[in-house]
Amino acid sequence: MAEQILRRHGNWQRLRWNIIGALVSSLIPYFIRFQINPLSDTTDLLNITLAGSFLGSLIGIFLLRSLNNFPGVQGSIYILPSFLSGYGIVFFAFLFGRLYYSRSIFISALVLCLLWFYVTYFRNQRRKGQAIGIVPLGAATRLTSIDQIEWRTLTDPNNDVSSLSAIAADLRADLSDEWERTLTDYALTGLPVYHSKQLLESLTGQVELEHLSENSFGSLAPVSAYMAFKHFLDWCSALLALVLLLPLLLLIVLVIRIDSPGAAIFRQQRIGYRGRPFTVYKFRSMTMKADTDTDTDTDTDTDTDTDARTNAMTQSNDQRVTKIGRLLRTSRLDELPQLFNVLKGEMSWIGPRPEAEILSRWYESEIPFYRYRHIVRPGITGWAQVSQGHVAAVEDVRHKLHYDFYYIKHFSPWLDILIVARTIRTMATGFGAR
Numbered sequence: 001m002a003e004q005i006l007r008r009h010g011n012w013q014r015l016r017w018n019i020i021g022a023l024v025s026s027l028i029p030y031f032i033r034f035q036i037n038p039l040s041d042t043t044d045l046l047n048i049t050l051a052g053s054f055l056g057s058l059i060g061i062f063l064l065r066s067l068n069n070f071p072g073v074q075g076s077i078y079i080l081p082s083f084l085s086g087y088g089i090v091f092f093a094f095l096f097g098r099l100y101y102s103r104s105i106f107i108s109a110l111v112l113c114l115l116w117f118y119v120t121y122f123r124n125q126r127r128k129g130q131a132i133g134i135v136p137l138g139a140a141t142r143l144t145s146i147d148q149i150e151w152r153t154l155t156d157p158n159n160d161v162s163s164l165s166a167i168a169a170d171l172r173a174d175l176s177d178e179w180e181r182t183l184t185d186y187a188l189t190g191l192p193v194y195h196s197k198q199l200l201e202s203l204t205g206q207v208e209l210e211h212l213s214e215n216s217f218g219s220l221a222p223v224s225a226y227m228a229f230k231h232f233l234d235w236c237s238a239l240l241a242l243v244l245l246l247p248l249l250l251l252i253v254l255v256i257r258i259d260s261p262g263a264a265i266f267r268q269q270r271i272g273y274r275g276r277p278f279t280v281y282k283f284r285s286m287t288m289k290a291d292t293d294t295d296t297d298t299d300t301d302t303d304t305d306t307d308a309r310t311n312a313m314t315q316s317n318d319q320r321v322t323k324i325g326r327l328l329r330t331s332r333l334d335e336l337p338q339l340f341n342v343l344k345g346e347m348s349w350i351g352p353r354p355e356a357e358i359l360s361r362w363y364e365s366e367i368p369f370y371r372y373r374h375i376v377r378p379g380i381t382g383w384a385q386v387s388q389g390h391v392a393a394v395e396d397v398r399h400k401l402h403y404d405f406y407y408i409k410h411f412s413p414w415l416d417i418l419i420v421a422r423t424i425r426t427m428a429t430g431f432g433a434r
Contacts, residue, residue: 054109139173139197226413234377259322260287263284353381386426
């Protein structure tokens with residue numbers, strides 16, 4: 001019972017130690033520089049740097065805790081990007097606010113903060129239990145197919161649960177009065193009790209497709225305020241990226257023209273925001289004949305439609321891909337011209353990938369709710385891309401929709417940040433490229 005009561009304060013204790021670690025990491029270089037001050041920095045400069053370091057650490061903690069709410073997140077992977085983002089925000093505040101600060105203290109605080117969180121994470125991992133109890137009624141038993149968790153079946157409400165980190169139950173199943181009282185007691189003592197459907201979503205990053213799924217605000221549409229802010233941020237960042245990447249874009253154009261005959265930019269009709277067609281731009285990665293937009297009129301015969309759909313798909317080890325095209329696809333550099341689509345408001349940095357129009361029409365006829373993915377702007381990268389990779393067959397696309405719907409349901413800046421971090425990893429590994 002004592003162990004269960006402690007769980008009630010577990011989150012607060014972890015947050016408290018996180019804040020203490022952030023404060024200590026900021027104070028150590030501050031006091032060292034205060035005692036050894038070869039540049040004769042003023043007290044105000046040192047105090048501003050201390051406050052900025054601590055604020056950067058708090059932002060990093062907030063980002064890391066937000067990312068940990070999403071499936072498949074290993075905290076060690078996102079410690080570095082979370083705190084680099086936090087300190088980066090403070091750095092730009094210093095820069096635009098014309099505030100003087102000590103770079104040595106600022107960087108030292110960041111290094112010590114990262115060290116604190118990496119040591120804490122790996123220390124906790126050795127102690128952390130991943131055992132979750134399952135009430136074997138209703139749909140809860142489906143959870144046992146997920147291998148990353150140790151599942152323990154609770155055959156009786158009186159089973160010992162002291163070693164469990166949570167309980168999973170199908171709260172919509174026909175539970176006995178005894179089980180309902182027991183689950184209530186678990187919750188009251190601080191042991192988390194999860195509805196099996198939500199836990200399945202959280203662990204797999206997918207939403208079931210038996211019906212349209214509302215978000216946490218009870219609506220089918222994503223939060224409009226964040227959508228508007230994201231659209232503005234997309235436009236500004238795409239403009240900045242185009243300016244900074246212009247030399248690279250021109251170099252890629254030159255290399256493509258040398259590698260194979262034909263235009264360097266590939267254009268294709270795809271279905272975008274709210275189901276509207278638009279022209280997407282990519283660096284050409286296939287031979288000119290293969291990379292021609294193969295969209296055909298929907299009144300053509302079945303064989304022609306099948307051929308057009310086949311040409312619109314990229315197969316594994318596709319022989320139509322050029323030598324330089326293989327490199328561009330693996331690194332995802334072939335997607336860079338879509339920055340122009342972002343500037344035109346047709347795409348976002350992050351969202352469900354837009355499909356060729358002929359494929360989209362086909363999927364709509366085969367898969368219920370497919371059009372729902374168009375409720376947000378399509379993206380250069382997305383949750384399905386970093387989780388599943390490239391797919392084309394109908395059954396694979398149906399599985400991909402589980403990820404797209406999860407993204408729409410949990411539409412938020414925190415999920416976008418997680419996708420950015422995973423995209424960087426994807427570009428480094430070539431995951432899902434064809």
